[in-house]
Amino acid sequence: LDPEEFRRQGHIMVDFLADYFNDIEKYPVRSQVEPGYLKKLLADSAPNQPESIEKILQNVRKDIFPGLTHWQSPNFFAYFPCISSTAGILGEMLTAGLNVVGFNWIASPAATELECIVMDWLGKLINLPKTHLFSGGGGGVIQGTTCEAMLCTIVAARDQMLDKVGRENIDKLVVYASDQTHFSFQKAVKISGIKLENFRAIPTTKATEYALCPISLSKTIQEDKKTGLLPLFLCATVGTTSTTVVDPLKPLCEIAKEYGIWVHVDAAYAGNACICPEFQHFLNGVENANSFSLNAHKWLFSILDCCCLWVKDPNSLTKALSTTPECLRNKATDSKQVVDYKDWQISLSRRFRALKLWLVLRSYGVVNLRNFIRSHVKMAKHFEELVAVDERFEIVAPRNFSMVCFRVSPLALQEKVIFVEEDQVNKFNAKVLESINSCGNIHMTHAVVGGVYMMRFAIGAPLTDYRHINMAWDVIRNHVNVLLKNLSS
Ligand code: PLP
Numbered sequence: 095l096d097p098e099e100f101r102r103q104g105h106i107m108v109d110f111l112a113d114y115f116n117d118i119e120k121y122p123v124r125s126q127v128e129p130g131y132l133k134k135l136l137a138d139s140a141p142n143q144p145e146s147i148e149k150i151l152q153n154v155r156k157d158i159f160p161g162l163t164h165w166q167s168p169n170f171f172a173y174f175p176c177i178s179s180t181a182g183i184l185g186e187m188l189t190a191g192l193n194v195v196g197f198n199w200i201a202s203p204a205a206t207e208l209e210c211i212v213m214d215w216l217g218k219l220i221n222l223p224k225t226h227l228f229s230g231g232g233g234g235v236i237q238g239t240t241c242e243a244m245l246c247t248i249v250a251a252r253d254q255m256l257d258k259v260g261r262e263n264i265d266k267l268v269v270y271a272s273d274q275t276h277f278s279f280q281k282a283v284k285i286s287g288i289k290l291e292n293f294r295a296i297p298t299t300k301a302t303e304y305a306l307c308p309i310s311l312s313k314t315i316q317e318d319k320k321t322g323l324l325p326l327f328l329c330a331t332v333g334t335t336s337t338t339v340v341d342p343l344k345p346l347c348e349i350a351k352e353y354g355i356w357v358h359v360d361a362a363y364a365g366n367a368c369i370c371p372e373f374q375h376f377l378n379g380v381e382n383a384n385s386f387s388l389n390a391h392k393w394l395f396s397i398l399d400c401c402c403l404w405v406k407d408p409n410s411l412t413k414a415l416s417t418t419p420e421c422l423r424n425k426a427t428d429s430k431q432v433v434d435y436k437d438w439q440i441s442l443s444r445r446f447r448a449l450k451l452w453l454v455l456r457s458y459g460v461v462n463l464r465n466f467i468r469s470h471v472k473m474a475k476h477f478e479e480l481v482a483v484d485e486r487f488e489i490v491a492p493r494n495f496s497m498v499c500f501r502v503s504p505l506a507l508q509e510k511v512i513f514v515e516e517d518q519v520n521k522f523n524a525k526v527l528e529s530i531n532s533c534g535n536i537h538m539t540h541a542v543v544g545g546v547y548m549m550r551f552a553i554g555a556p557l558t559d560y561r562h563i564n565m566a567w568d569v570i571r572n573h574v575n576v577l578l579k580n581l582s583s
Pocket of ligand 1: 174238239240241242276278331333334335360361362363389401
């Protein structure tokens with residue numbers, strides 16, 4: 095590593111990325127390449143001789159860019175946002191440059207201590223109860239993804255229970271979620287060794303706007319208890335992936351408490367909005383949850399990956415996940431005065447992720463972070479109003495945050511087709527979405543809830559402004575006009 099050469103190439107790289115952000119609207123938002131496109135463009139084997147950064151970046155522009163879906167494009171409205179920011183990118187750069195491996199405190203004390211501090215900062219900001227913070231006996235850790243956070247907490251709950259009832263009873267453990275819970279929960283359950291037959295995805299209905307109904311949870315638990323099963327874990331969601339519905343934490347946590355069930359709250363996207371006091375009511379009841387996580391890389395400018403997990407009882411986590419081989423023994427660990435984060439996660443080695451979150455919180459300050467979130471929510475309201483005044487469209491789920499779920503309504507089709515069935519409406523909307531995504535001007539994704547196919551318009555890319563929302567609405571209407579016209583001809 096030659097510091098002067100690093101300086102030279104680093105400047106080139108920063109210029110390259112700054113140009114990328116300047117030009118980002120020129121690229122089709124969703125990649126338009128066919129599978130296997132890259133193999134045809136690149137050499138069969140690694141080069142023997144060194145190549146210059148200039149040449150490599152030329153290849154990035156020519157060969158890699160076409161295969162990118164541009165998540166930071168202001169015309170990206172798909173999935174949930176995964177927002178870049180200057181502070182986040184620079185934080186990542188600092189992490190990569192320092193490249194410390196803070197598996198335990200002694201391996202890099204600042205990496206651990208900063209993480210403890212920023213996790214308390216962020217926890218306070220979203221108004222988590224003190225019991226979940228280091229300052230109140232709990233604590234937080236930065237993991238890669240929500241799926242990892244779910245796995246770690248299930249394993250902690252599993253071991254806590256099996257210590258009481260005996261390891262041989264693992265097949266009796268039952269976990270609960272709703273049919274709207276993110277599928278990564280099922281993956282975590284699968285890895286944890288809990289029987290998949292004991293995974294209850296409790297059906298939700300339109301009556302509760304697809305939130306998990308406490309009565310349904312209670313009935314399901316009682317049925318399981320009657321057959322001798324052991325209720326273990328509930329995953330509740332604040333802001334589901336399909337429609338951003340919020341499960342009622344208070345009654346759900348109360349029921350869980352009655353049966354000694356561990357509650358994890360997955361607030362991957364919407365938890366970030368809780369830095370604004372007006373959204374904090376969605377967390378009412380969280381004081382009775384055992385763990386809570388959000389993805390700061392989704393809507394808090396912190397660059398993938400930055401999943402923040404808080405637990406009320408860190409001992410339950412470390413009991414399940416700790417290993418202390420002789421080679422890692424040290425005075426600090428033995429003193430029990432320090433956090434060794436290797437015992438709070440799946441892997442041993444870990445990146446200094448706290449830096450980027452620290453940079454984001456410091457560089458923007460709470461005031462600006464709240465303003466960003468609020469501006470996205472305001473733009474979503476604006477889009478919702480545009481949809482609402484065009485009678486050919488309908489909003490199909492209540493908007494809680496910065497995502498609008500809508501579709502072309504059956505009424506629009508009735509003008510062209512005599513008998514309109516739900517399946518036809520779904521197929522038409524799917525055609526609209528594919529047509530829009532194929533043109534590359536904007537990108538949205540879909541969900542199917544209660545048999546209804548809906549388009550999701552999720553706002554949060556860092557450069558999105560009202561101009562892009564209005565343009566997106568024009569694109570959507572133009573595609574619908576053409577497809578409706580084709581329907582009649
Ligand atoms: N939970 C919710 C509510 C999500 O929306 C998502 C992803 O969008 C996840 C979990 C999965 O997150 P991860 O990819 O971090 O595991």
